[in-house]
Amino acid sequence: MHPVPSAPERSGSGPSRLLAVALWLSSLLGALAAIDPATMRPGAWTAAFLSLIPIAAVLGVLVWFRGARWNQPQMAAVLVLLDALVVVSVLGNIERRDAAINLFLLMPPALYAAATLSRRLVRAHEVVLVVACAAAIGSGLDPVLSIATTSLIPLTGLLTASEMVLHQRRSLEQALDEVHTLSITDPLTGLLNRRGLHRGLADVVLTGESAVLLLDIDRFKAVNDQHGHAVGDEVLVALAQGLRAALHPGDLVARTGGEEFLVLVRHTGPDLNARAEHLRDSVRRVLARWGCTVSLGAARIVPTVDPTTDLAEATDRADRALYTAKASGRDRTAVDCASA
Numbered sequence: 001m002h003p004v005p006s007a008p009e010r011s012g013s014g015p016s017r018l019l020a021v022a023l024w025l026s027s028l029l030g031a032l033a034a035i036d037p038a039t040m041r042p043g044a045w046t047a048a049f050l051s052l053i054p055i056a057a058v059l060g061v062l063v064w065f066r067g068a069r070w071n072q073p074q075m076a077a078v079l080v081l082l083d084a085l086v087v088v089s090v091l092g093n094i095e096r097r098d099a100a101i102n103l104f105l106l107m108p109p110a111l112y113a114a115a116t117l118s119r120r121l122v123r124a125h126e127v128v129l130v131v132a133c134a135a136a137i138g139s140g141l142d143p144v145l146s147i148a149t150t151s152l153i154p155l156t157g158l159l160t161a162s163e164m165v166l167h168q169r170r171s172l173e174q175a176l177d178e179v180h181t182l183s184i185t186d187p188l189t190g191l192l193n194r195r196g197l198h199r200g201l202a203d204v205v206l207t208g209e210s211a212v213l214l215l216d217i218d219r220f221k222a223v224n225d226q227h228g229h230a231v232g233d234e235v236l237v238a239l240a241q242g243l244r245a246a247l248h249p250g251d252l253v254a255r256t257g258g259e260e261f262l263v264l265v266r267h268t269g270p271d272l273n274a275r276a277e278h279l280r281d282s283v284r285r286v287l288a289r290w291g292c293t294v295s296l297g298a299a300r301i302v303p304t305v306d307p308t309t310d311l312a313e314a315t316d317r318a319d320r321a322l323y324t325a326k327a328s329g330r331d332r333t334a335v336d337c338a339s340a
Helices: 014-034 044-069 072-091 098-116 119-137 144-184 194-203 220-227 229-246 272-286 307-327
Strands: 211-217 252-255 260-265 294-300 333-335
Touching: 014 044, 014 072, 014 098, 044 072, 072 098, 072 119, 098 119, 098 144, 119 144, 144 194, 194 252, 194 260, 194 307, 211 220, 211 229, 211 272, 211 307, 220 229, 229 252, 229 260, 229 272, 272 294, 272 333, 294 307, 307 333
Parallel strands: 294 333
Antiparallel strands: 211 260, 211 294, 252 260
């Protein structure tokens, strides 16, 4: 069975630039806190906090201009640095319990991770959030209720938001994948349509042994007129299944018209007529129960630098060969004279 071309990768600079803005805002808030002597107490955590502020600001510039080209582990590392900036701001604060509100600054990296990273990295980042909240609030507070209200409530909000965004993202991606599949496949036969065929060209290397085969069911209108469209649909589905079974890995097959099918064969061997006749004979046996026959036109591809043009040119010659097969009595194979 031919592979369905994958959906184009969904990417863009928008999410990475939002993360850059979050880095800059965190740097700005950190700088304002650092210059307030009533906010940060002297010590190692404050020193670490001060060193992270310029790093986050510079990283924001890099993410703004280059973040769209960074891979997911690199972006996850940026999120961890942003998490660290928030956590050390709490650890270095004179009133750590009052500074717990700062933990909600972990919301932007949590939402960014859920919206853009893989599920494995999202789960890893959620573990980082748990550790961050525990480290920032869990130590230095005696009453259990204080620990619960100052750490579990922000943590619950962060994890809930992360999971909700991740769930909605999965639903949206599934819907987009379904729309993509519907846009490139024929709903009756499940084969590629013309759009899907051209998308599939991206994964195929055309050579001088590649060829286009056009198949058309002979007198198909009579089948619909005599037996009804339901039977006609059965014939089309059976033909599609026969083509799938007869093709080699890497070949593409598409329904390009009502009863017309196109097969892109990557390697035909030296005898194109024999390969085409073998395929036609295979599907003819499948259609025998309905008394249907097929005509086939074949043409080799002359490869150039543009596969789309190569396919169109070979399809045009195969179409003329198909017309010859029809004019010669149907139920036969005709090969383009330049391909024989």
